[in-house]
Amino acid sequence: MLCEDAAAQPNELTDQYHFSALMPAAQEGHMEVIKYLHARGADAALVNDAGNTALWFAAKFNRVDVVKYLVEEMRVLPDTRGAGACTPLYNAAELGFTEVARVLIHAKADVNIPKDNGATPLLVSTEQGHIDMVQLLTEHGADPTAEVSFLKKTRLLRHFYLKTIVLPRQARDTHREALTKETRFCAGRLYLRSVLRPVSRPHHLRGVRT
Numbered sequence: 001m002l003c004e005d006a007a008a009q010p011n012e013l014t015d016q017y018h019f020s021a022l023m024p025a026a027q028e029g030h031m032e033v034i035k036y037l038h039a040r041g042a043d044a045a046l047v048n049d050a051g052n053t054a055l056w057f058a059a060k061f062n063r064v065d066v067v068k069y070l071v072e073e074m075r076v077l078p079d080t081r082g083a084g085a086c087t088p089l090y091n092a093a094e095l096g097f098t099e100v101a102r103v104l105i106h107a108k109a110d111v112n113i114p115k116d117n118g119a120t121p122l123l124v125s126t127e128q129g130h131i132d133m134v135q136l137l138t139e140h141g142a143d144p145t146a147e148v149s150f151l152k153k154t155r156l157l158r159h160f161y162l163k164t165i166v167l168p169r170q171a172r173d174t175h176r177e178a179l180t181k182e183t184r185f186c187a188g189r190l191y192l193r194s195v196l197r198p199v200s201r202p203h204h205l206r207g208v209r210t
Helices: 004-008 022-028 031-039 054-060 064-072 088-095 098-106 121-127 131-139 169-178 181-196
Strands: none
Touching (some): 022 031, 031 064, 054 064, 054 098, 088 098, 098 131, 121 131
């Protein structure tokens, strides 16, 4: 339960780290609390010491309903940056939260905004082996040619063009569950190579339409 002071002053920030009541509510997915605060004038654009908003926390912790409420009912801009200049979409891409990403993209989030080191949502989802996320981002305009500073502009993503490949979903899901962190990393890169690089098709795929 919220204390009376929080109810009376929904935008008051804590002394330490400057959190608003809306931020932990969004992080924990407490929809009733969020609606309560909204009705009393809570400002979803407030940021804490790290620059994070309630939407940033909701996306980071896979709170799909909260993300949807914040962008649709509280009119939060989907591309507000937080710590490390990460957008909520970058958080979702890094952690493989596809439904959160879908909600943000529907709210017109820019799929190509990088964080402060130059990494894009497409790059980080590839690095983490989140194949469904890579597919979602590329379907909505993620740019695989974006320059990435920490890859020193020599690795993946620079000379690729988009090309759709239909993968057997059931087989992909089964294999994804068995992947270790290292093999998930490789799987993401191999997927991008197969989808985006204009190379000759393997012999067993020649003549197969995609």
